[in-house]
């Protein structure tokens with residue numbers, strides 16, 4: 203059998219989502235021959251529509267901020283339910299204490315991802331669509347061979363000096379190298395759809411992402427362009443398994459579990475009667491890279507999406523990975539140390555999000571988010587976290603540490619109170635038995 207043709211490049215980027223497009227753009231701009239490979243064709247559907255303020259500086263550096271502005275709905279903040287007359291509490295990004303911009307955007311991902319991939323192409327990357335990477339074989343620290351199949355059935359190979367894996371939740375390299383590990387602490391799945399005619403918040407809050415809780419998880423409402431609202435629930439996988447083929451009714455039954463959300467959706471129409479279901483188990487890879495390869499975005503790790511962090515983490519990670527690839531190709535000796543530093547940074551940032559995610563439905567966190575107090579600017583530090591500013595701003599980071607301490611004290615207090623209540627009930631029961 204004839205050997206398939208072999209092409210050469212400096213960097214092969216697997217995946218044309220936000221992470222892959224960012225890496226491809228920046229490396230092409232630095233003069234490298236970049237081949238980007240996306241197995242689907244843009245525009246393709248993708249979930250993950252709400253962006254964070256800290257994404258805006260990345261857009262600016264990429265040169266796409268105006269295009270995002272054209273595509274997006276203005277997002278002033280995130281709101282969470284409260285028990286008062288207003289019904290919700292807004293965490294407005296303008297109150298953040300770090301350097302994060304005072305707003306963000308929400309986008310149709312198919313348009314956003316297509317724009318970013320096209321931008322990578324305009325910046326000099328050879329951005330291919332309908333090209334799936336089937337295998338990656340590393341033959342040396344600066345020689346990887348990728349086997350690619352096009353969707354019209356043609357096979358070919360690429361020899362690359364560096365591989366950036368941004369293949370999203372397929373996590374091509376991490377899966378093949380058996381580096382992927384599921385989170386034992388957090389498992390979830392999602393069910394969602396797009397509605398026309400759902401109620402937006404009033405006035406300047408109209409673009410907020412709204413987060414609601416229910417016993418099995420949490421729900422989102424994300425306003426999108428043209429009056430569309432993305433509405434969905436993230437829940438325990440065993441809850442979702444109960445739908446047994448009744449996916450459409452199950453979505454509605456689930457949304458009804460939160461009356462405040464349902465009130466905003468009940469008169470709206472589900473577009474195309476189309477319901478999406480996805481498992482979104484949290485996971486990470488035991489390593490972020492090695493000589494000649496690096497993982498970016500969901501190909502490295504995935505967190506529950508309650509704080510809309512995925513696209514930002516993918517693009518920020520890709521920007522830093524591009525710097526690393528550039529440095530490693532010029533000065534191979536520094537590669538190991540740079541990789542270690544990048545991985546440490548990424549894990550620390552994700553752990554800060556994860557602290558809030560893993561406790562999101564706990565009574566103490568619920569109370570702290572429902573009626574926040576701004577003592578020592580702790581509420582504002584939480585807003586900075588919600589804006590994505592959780593890597594580099596010391597005044598945010600130490601307050602988030604303090605928040606953890608206050609939370610731990612709250613948990614202790616809660617535990618003591620419930621223990622005292624239990625004891626009291628037991629004593630009452632004993633006393634009434636004695637009387638009998």
Ligand SMILES: Cc1cc2nc3c(=O)[nH]c(=O)nc-3n(C[C@H](O)[C@H](O)[C@H](O)COP(=O)(O)OP(=O)(O)OC[C@H]3O[C@@H](n4cnc5c(N)ncnc54)[C@H](O)[C@@H]3O)c2cc1C
Pocket residue numbers: 216217218219220221222239240241242248249250251252253254333334335336368369370371372374392480481482498499500501507509510511512513514516
């Ligand atoms: C229910 C849910 C809600 C979410 N909500 C939000 C949100 O509101 N905000 C937010 O920021 N994030 C959200 N996310 C997370 C977000 O979707 C991801 O974190 C983000 O898309 C990661 O970007 P990426 O570039 O790493 O991967 P992706 O965007 O997944 O891109 C990966 C690309 O690689 C391609 N690919 C895969 N394998 C191959 C291969 N072998 N060869 C070639 N191409 C390949 C895929 O086709 C895909 O286009 C949500 C996720 C879920 C599950």
